[in-house]
Amino acid sequence: MHVADDSALQSYAPEAYLAAIGAAIDAVQPDALLLGHTAAGRDLAPRLAAKYNAGHIADVTAIDGAGDDAVFTRPLYAGKALERRSFAAAAAAANTGGPSVITIRPNNLPPAEAIDGGRQGTVQPLPFTVPALYTAVRSLVRRTGGQLDLAEADVVVSGGRGVRSAAGFEPLQALAGVLGGAIGASRGACDAGYCGYALQIGQTGKVVTPQLYIACGISGAIQHLAGMSQSRVIVAINKDPDAPIFGVADYGVVGDLFEVVPLLTAELQRTLASPEA
Known part of the structure; x- marks a missing residue:
């Protein structure tokens, strides 16, 4: 497990988050990167896809298959139609080494089955450089009075x-x-x-x-x-x-x-x- 720890990550700042996740990608070299289809995820995912010249599929509600054969389902036209897309053809044509970037609509995919509880891992600090200029959130005022998001x-x-x-x-x-x-x-x-x-x-x-x-x-x-x-x-x-x-x-x-x-x-x-x- 890689952990990035910096005060610049306390609130969402696109430049800082891009640097931290970019460092994780460089360290792990994943085939795919999954983000939540939240306000932060919708902002960050295309930035990462552009940085790594990678494919990007947004607002996924179902995943069938695995690896290069995985097919992603996403709603279109206000949910009146569903689109099924795959990275396989696009990745072969682009021939890029960056991870496929996918944003998942919250609460649509069931949790994965539990793996043997005896497995253990190690936590590794993830060094990264915060850009000299980045968006910083100084305060956040919630008009909902602290209600659940x-x-x-x-x-x-x-x-x-x-x-x-x-x-x-x-x-x-x-x-x-x-x-x-x-x-x-x-x-x-x-x-x-x-x-x-x-x-x-x-x-x-x-x-x-x-x-x-x-x-x-x-x-x-x-x-x-x-x-x-x-x-x-x-x-x-x-x-x-x-x-x-x-x-x-x-x-x-x-x-x-x-x-x-x-x-x-x-x-x-x-x-x-x-x-x-």
């Missing part, structure tokens, strides 16, 4: 125009608190001023793939579906039985979210408090 949450509870006001998010926050989840929103709710754009999920917002996504008062426009349709389990709560969100939901509840959500929260609290839970 949407991209990392296993549970996301989102509200749309159906919440009616900023106060309408309070029942959703209570439900998210019980489930240990994060709060999200549709663009309609953000545009209406019910919440900040930091919570927006969709084609022009964040893409999330939690284990559980609960959509409350969200109609299900294609722009919003592009940001959450790959969630493992989708629950929709909406008064309109013909809302498009029900077309992608695994479970649907036709009803007023202000009645359904508090009842669901109370039942979860009761269940979780039970000694048999």
